[in-house]
Amino acid sequence: SLGLFTSQSHLINERLTKPTLFTNLPVTCEDRDLPGDLFSQLMKDDPSTVKGAEIFMLGEMLTLPQNFGNIFLGETFSSYISVHNDSTQVVKDILVKADLQTSSQRLNLSASNAAVADLKPDSCIDDVIHHEVKEIGTHILVCAVSYTTQAGEKLYFRKFFKFQVDYIFRDNPEKSFTDEVFLEAQIQNITTSPMFMEKVSLEPSMMYNVTELNTIDTGGEGFSTFGKMTYLQPMDTRQYLYCLKPKPEFAERAGVIKGVTVIGKLDIVWKTNLGERGRLQTSQLQRMAPGYGDVRLSLEMIPDTVNLEEPFEVMCKITNCSSERTMDLVLEMCNTNAIHWCGISGRQLGKLSPNSSLHLALKLLASVQGLQSISGLRLTDTFLKRTYEYDDIAQVCVVFSHLKPES
Numbered sequence: 001s002l003g004l005f006t007s008q009s010h011l012i013n014e015r016l017t018k019p020t021l022f023t024n025l026p027v028t029c030e031d032r033d034l035p036g037d038l039f040s041q042l043m044k045d046d047p048s049t050v051k052g053a054e055i056f057m058l059g060e061m062l063t064l065p066q067n068f069g070n071i072f073l074g075e076t077f078s079s080y081i082s083v084h085n086d087s088t089q090v091v092k093d094i095l096v097k098a099d100l101q102t103s104s105q106r107l108n109l110s111a112s113n114a115a116v117a118d119l120k121p122d123s124c125i126d127d128v129i130h131h132e133v134k135e136i137g138t139h140i141l142v143c144a145v146s147y148t149t150q151a152g153e154k155l156y157f158r159k160f161f162k163f164q165v166d167y168i169f170r171d172n173p174e175k176s177f178t179d180e181v182f183l184e185a186q187i188q189n190i191t192t193s194p195m196f197m198e199k200v201s202l203e204p205s206m207m208y209n210v211t212e213l214n215t216i217d218t219g220g221e222g223f224s225t226f227g228k229m230t231y232l233q234p235m236d237t238r239q240y241l242y243c244l245k246p247k248p249e250f251a252e253r254a255g256v257i258k259g260v261t262v263i264g265k266l267d268i269v270w271k272t273n274l275g276e277r278g279r280l281q282t283s284q285l286q287r288m289a290p291g292y293g294d295v296r297l298s299l300e301m302i303p304d305t306v307n308l309e310e311p312f313e314v315m316c317k318i319t320n321c322s323s324e325r326t327m328d329l330v331l332e333m334c335n336t337n338a339i340h341w342c343g344i345s346g347r348q349l350g351k352l353s354p355n356s357s358l359h360l361a362l363k364l365l366a367s368v369q370g371l372q373s374i375s376g377l378r379l380t381d382t383f384l385k386r387t388y389e390y391d392d393i394a395q396v397c398v399v400f401s402h403l404k405p406e407s
Contacts, residue, residue, distance in 0.1 A: 023193050023273075024048055071139070071165050072191075074268070074280030076132050083125040083145060092118045094147040098129050101140040107131065119147070136165050166190075181208070181244040181263055181287050188237040191272070195232045198277075199269040200240050205262045205284070208244040232270075261286045294322050295329070295379055297390050300359065302374075305397045311342055311363050314394075318349070318379070319357040327352045327381045331360075334376035338368035338398075341376065349379075366398040 024046070027039050043049055071077055083096055095115040100107045109129040116125055133139075144158035183202060189195045204210040215222040224230075226238060244263055266282045301315035320327050329349040333341035342363035352358060366372055375391040 071133060071163055072278065072280075073133055073136050073165055073167055075272075075278035076130055076276060077139075078128065078130050078276070079141075081127045081129065081143065083119075085119045085121050085123050088121050089150050090118050090120050091150070092148045094119050094125060094145070096125060096127060097144045098127070099142045099144075100131055101142060102135050103137050104135065133165050136167065139163055139165055183242045183244065183263065183285070185240040185242075185266055186237055187232070187240065187268065189232040189234055192234055193273045194234065195273075196271040197230050197232055197238070197269075198271055199267065201267050202242045202244075202264050203267055204244055204264040207246055207250045208263060209247055210264065211243045211245070213241040213243055263287050294386070295319070295327065295381070295388050296321050297377060297379065297388075297393070299374075299394045302394050302396060305399055306366055308366060308369055308398055308400050311365050312396075313361055313363050314374070316360045316362055316377075317357055318352070318360060320352040320354055322354050324354055325383075326354065328383050330380045330382060332378040332380065333362075334378065336373075336376055338366060338372045339374055339376065340365045340367060366396070369398050369400065371395055371397050 026043060029035050029039055031037060044051075077100075079098075081096065081098060083094065085091060093115045095113075096110065097113070098109045100109055109131055111127050111129070119125060139162070141161040141163070142158060143161070144156070146154070146156040148154050185200065185202075187197070187200065200214075202210050202212070214225050216225060232238060262284045263286070265284050266280075268280045270278050272278070296319040298317050298319075299314055300317045303312055306312040318329065328351050331345075331347050331349055333343065333345045335341060342365055349358065349360070364374070372395065373392050374394045374396060377390045377393065378387060379390070380387045
């Protein structure tokens with residue numbers, strides 16, 4: 001929305017406008033506070049507020065800003081162009097052209113490229129242009145007008161309007177060295193008016209299934225973690241969380257998952273205060289390739305809480321990530337100050353062929369209360385005399401099994 005006026009030597013004027021709803025910031029307080037109902041009465045008397053909904057930020061008046069404002073990737077850029085004859089004479093052969101110049105292309109946005117035969121005094125030529133913004137960076141709107149005076153003189157003028165297109169969100173794929181990937185998408189409303197979030201979803205790649213972690217299941221009914229209101233106020237931020245797990249047919253093939261970095265793409269749909277719809281679909285998001293090495297050790301089952309000084313069991317999975325050679329593995333267990341392994345250290349696990357796995361049940365004993373880290377496992381390949389150490393494999397919460405008698 002930008003005003004465009006020519007110099008006085010021209011007979012016609014041009015203006016681009018895009019109205020927006022007036023925005024006010026409501027100020028409220030409780031009745032028992034010192035101002036009492038003063039703030040409420042002032043908002044009711046304000047002619048720009050909506051009657052009966054004074055605390056709603058959007059008013060019932062339209063304003064015409066003198067600049068474009070913020071344009072974001074995925075939105076539809078719309079403007080109304082009006083060419084007005086300010087003179088007392090008829091002008092002929094009026095041609096209005098609107099082009100949008102980006103870093104990679106120049107687009108013609110005019111609805112018609114045909115010239116208007118004549119334009120009488122105080123008359124207008126109107127045009128509405130639309131363009132779905134698909135590039136970030138600098139955009140230049142070029143508006144050009146040519147016409148002929150009654151004396152046969154041909155005149156021409158044009159104006160340039162520059163604006164920036166930016167991302168409306170940022171995503172943060174969590175670094176992970178397991179098969180599971182947690183993706184956090186932080187979406188911030190950096191416009192000056194509330195925004196209705198219609199849809200934020202993650203479309204996984206062919207190797208993953210996705211679980212949305214933005215709802216709370218209560219009695220079989222899901223509730224959004226953001227509450228019932230789906231509006232995002234100016235400068236507010238929401239964090240959407242998703243968990244991706246490999247599909248069963250790929251989960252057992254460690255060599256395949258090891259090389260996968262593409263996890264999927266985000267699909268975001270929103271509406272502005274005038275109901276204008278914007279949509280943004282990202283390119284394929286990348287994750288850090290898992291650093292499994294030759295041998296991978298993961299925990300398949302571990303209790304969330306265990307009792308102090310009582311043995312508990314964990315289920316481990318050992319995978320030979322090599323696609324060429326067989327390994328002969330030996331398992332060693334090293335105690336820490338809080339965690340003690342139950343069993344024989346240095347036991348032979350036998351030969352493990354390429355891209356195959358074995359499951360192993362191990363017992364532990366916790367001697368210190370609190371959140372403890374499980375560490376101290378070591379695998380040695382006797383063929384190559386190569387040792388692999390595994391620390392901070394998982395964490396477990398240790399509590400008292402019963403209340404101790406008072407001394």
